Amino acid sequence: xxxxxxxVVNWSVAPEPYDSPxxxxxxxxxxxxxxxxxxxxxxxxxxxxxxxxxxIAARSGAELSPPRGQLLLARYDGAPAxxxxxxLLDAETAELTRVFLRPEVRGRGGAALLxxxxxDAARALGARRMILDTRSDLVEARALYGxxxxxxxxxxxxxxxxxxxxxxxxxxx
Numbered sequence: 011x012x013x014x015x016x017x018v019v020n021w022s023v024a025p026e027p028y029d030s031p032x033x034x035x036x037x038x039x040x041x042x043x044x045x046x047x048x049x050x051x052x053x054x055x056x057x058x059x060x061x062x063x064x065x066i067a068a069r070s071g072a073e074l075s076p077p078r079g080q081l082l083l084a085r086y087d088g089a090p091a092x093x094x095x096x097x098l099l100d101a102e103t104a105e106l107t108r109v110f111l112r113p114e115v116r117g118r119g120g121a122a123l124l125x126x127x128x129x130d131a132a133r134a135l136g137a138r139r140m141i142l143d144t145r146s147d148l149v150e151a152r153a154l155y156g157x158x159x160x161x162x163x164x165x166x167x168x169x170x171x172x173x174x175x176x177x178x179x180x181x182x183x
Contacts, residue, residue, distance in 0.1 A: 023085075028071035032083065036112075080135070081093060099141070103139055111124070129178075
């Protein structure tokens with residue numbers, strides 16, 4: 011294969027049932043990464059395996075299914091690479107959640123593509139704005155949202171781990 015051909019990026023994004031095996035595997039990878047990151051930063055150890063299993067099981071993602079939500083699955087060269095979820099909070103507001111790319115495909119343009127697809131899904135659900143929250147230690151996520159036009163706002167939920175809240179208008183043009 012030529013060098014030019016091997017560098018072709020092949021991303022795709024499509025809806026995926028929240029309870030499919032591939033969605034469950036990506037949810038496990040996402041939750042393990044963000045939980046371990048928090049515990050390593052603040053307590054010096056990885057997440058307790060029993061706690062990890064309880065939290066993964068407790069958050070099925072059912073709210074990310076039609077008609078009030080959508081889970082999107084990104085593939086890179088055909089392989090499952092990441093997710094983004096959207097759920098309606100009210101008639102005009104959607105929440106962006108579960109934005110995740112496997113570490114080996116980061117830096118290849120997939121995050122912006124995935125968030126853009128999530129914004130389109132939110133518009134299709136009738137939303138006029140998107141909100142999200144994240145933590146201070148997830149600096150890559152905060153930088154991504156800033157690059158994509160999200161602006162930091164005041165608190166909009168009571169998530170004990172959220173430290174930054176963002177919003178973006180989804181109005182066309």
